[in-house]
Amino acid sequence: MTTEKSPQNLGNEPNKNEDLMLSMIREILLKEDREDIADIKAHFDDNEKLAERINPIIEIHVESMKRKFPREYQKQVERIVERKIKASQDELLDVVYPVMGKMVRKYVNHQFLSLKEGLDDRLGQLFSFKGWYNRIKAMVMGVDESEILLRDLDHTSIEEVFIIQRDSGLLMGHFSRNETIDRDVIAGMLTAIKSFVEDAFSKERQELELIDYGTYKIFIQSFHLYYISVILDGSISSAEKDALSAKLLDFAEKEMPNTLANDVSPSDYETLSMQLSKYF
Amino acid sequence: MISKKVILTGNFGVGKTSLFNRFVYDRFSDKYLTTIGVKVNKKVIGVDDEELSVLLWDIAGEVSQDKVPISYFLGAAGIIYVFDMSRPLTFKEIKKDLDYLTELLPDSVIKIVGNKKDLLTQEEMNHVLAELPMECNITTSAKTGENVEELFSQLGRLLLERA
Ligand SMILES: Nc1nc2c(ncn2[C@@H]2O[C@H](COP(=O)(O)OP(=O)(O)O)[C@@H](O)[C@H]2O)c(=O)[nH]1
Numbered sequence: 001m002t003t004e005k006s007p008q009n010l011g012n013e014p015n016k017n018e019d020l021m022l023s024m025i026r027e028i029l030l031k032e033d034r035e036d037i038a039d040i041k042a043h044f045d046d047n048e049k050l051a052e053r054i055n056p057i058i059e060i061h062v063e064s065m066k067r068k069f070p071r072e073y074q075k076q077v078e079r080i081v082e083r084k085i086k087a088s089q090d091e092l093l094d095v096v097y098p099v100m101g102k103m104v105r106k107y108v109n110h111q112f113l114s115l116k117e118g119l120d121d122r123l124g125q126l127f128s129f130k131g132w133y134n135r136i137k138a139m140v141m142g143v144d145e146s147e148i149l150l151r152d153l154d155h156t157s158i159e160e161v162f163i164i165q166r167d168s169g170l171l172m173g174h175f176s177r178n179e180t181i182d183r184d185v186i187a188g189m190l191t192a193i194k195s196f197v198e199d200a201f202s203k204e205r206q207e208l209e210l211i212d213y214g215t216y217k218i219f220i221q222s223f224h225l226y227y228i229s230v231i232l233d234g235s236i237s238s239a240e241k242d243a244l245s246a247k248l249l250d251f252a253e254k255e256m257p258n259t260l261a262n263d264v265s266p267s268d269y270e271t272l273s274m275q276l277s278k279y280f
Numbered sequence: 281m282i283s284k285k286v287i288l289t290g291n292f293g294v295g296k297t298s299l300f301n302r303f304v305y306d307r308f309s310d311k312y313l314t315t316i317g318v319k320v321n322k323k324v325i326g327v328d329d330e331e332l333s334v335l336l337w338d339i340a341g342e343v344s345q346d347k348v349p350i351s352y353f354l355g356a357a358g359i360i361y362v363f364d365m366s367r368p369l370t371f372k373e374i375k376k377d378l379d380y381l382t383e384l385l386p387d388s389v390i391k392i393v394g395n396k397k398d399l400l401t402q403e404e405m406n407h408v409l410a411e412l413p414m415e416c417n418i419t420t421s422a423k424t425g426e427n428v429e430e431l432f433s434q435l436g437r438l439l440l441e442r443a
């Protein structure tokens with residue numbers, strides 16, 4: 001450590017001058033302090049040196065914060081998070097549902113795809129003409145194969161789409177090829193039947209997914225606060241079901257509001273029905 | 281038009297389905313009521329110059345409300361609780377039933393209905409209502425149709441006030 005004003009030759013020339021004596025005493029008394037101050041000043045003037053000294057201290061503090069934080073603040077943080085989640089549970093769930101659905105679907109799709117690829121290898125040409133036709137069409141047109149599947153389905157059999165509040169059974173939006181009478185009542189009855197079936201037959205939380213009704217099929221995609229029901233005339237393959245499900249999840253993610261009132265206002269109804277008609 | 285769900289509930293045989301059928305044109309077979317225990321129908325109620333679409337759920341009577349699947353009650357903005365003034369057994373548990381329903385649906389409006397008024401004299405009716413542990417909001421007869429329209433328009437008004 002260097003000092004700027006290091007006193008030189010202090011003991012070598014004894015002086016009787018009082019001033020000198022005083023300054024010597026001062027020097028002796030204050031020497032260490034002055035050195036310290038100079039030392040400190042030097043440190044402060046030099047960022048690197050300052051950092052060298054301070055960083056370890058900060059690190060120690062950060063470390064101890066890290067260690068202490070969970071213990072000291074865990075309860076508070078937990079309480080805040082818990083409160084936030086509780087307050088917006090419904091919104092949260094309806095935000096999460098479509099995303100979760102998508103994730104699950106992606107995974108299942110992937111599994112199916114690898115299975116299909118494996119089969120493709122072995123079966124070669126044996127796949128149905130329609131399948132190949134679709135795949136080639138997809139390649140040429142650059143669209144998703146499932147989108148084509150759905151488009152075929154579209155032309156033949158989607159009769160109606162209902163968006164229905166889960167508890168009240170109130171109709172939130174509707175799309176139909178033909179004018180339907182009593183769609184409110186149908187939505188209500190559908191909800192009642194769905195509740196009944198889920199209540200009577202499922203021990204765990206399981207949702208009704210498909211109702212067979214004569215030549216009609218009622219496909220149900222459940223969300224937390226509402227469900228979307230698609231009435232199909234004819235049969236639906238699992239690939240078509242998958243494509244339909246993907247479309248509904250996509251619709252829910254993009255178009256559905258995150259909160260629901262205990263009634264349905266005409267303007268919300270109009271908006272959702274409009275959006276539905278764009279998708280189907 | 282705003283839509284609301286309203287449930288019709290109360291003991292077996294008090295006249296819920298009769299009130300329902302008086303009020304709405306019936307489109308679905310009663311088979312639903314016996315098989316799944318509920319039937320839904322719709323009626324548009326005019327209140328002053330406003331209109332309200334009521335989706336009425338006729339819930340098959342059970343002796344006890346907690347035997348009915350909860351999902352039938354959920355999401356209801358209005359409750360019509362019916363008892364039969366001529367049969368004390370149907371209002372013996374009225375307080376317990378209403379406590380249960382108001383706990384389940386704290387934000388809903390409730391109409392307590394004494395039905396089959398055609399079977400009682402005014403004196404008998406006064407006696408029954410005095411014994412009731414709570415106020416009866418309206419007395420009706422599904423048989424003669426007395427006060428049936430009135431019941432639903434009162435309810436419609438309450439629901440619109442809440443909207
Ligand atoms: N006298 C009379 N009979 C009634 C009245 N309402 C219903 N009933 C009769 O009471 C019985 C049970 O009625 P219902 O509507 O099936 O009762 P629910 O089980 O509550 O649906 C039927 O025989 C009805 O005809 C009423 O206001 N007056």
Ligand SMILES: [Mg+2]
Pocket residue numbers: 296297298313339340341
């Ligand atoms: Mg009945």
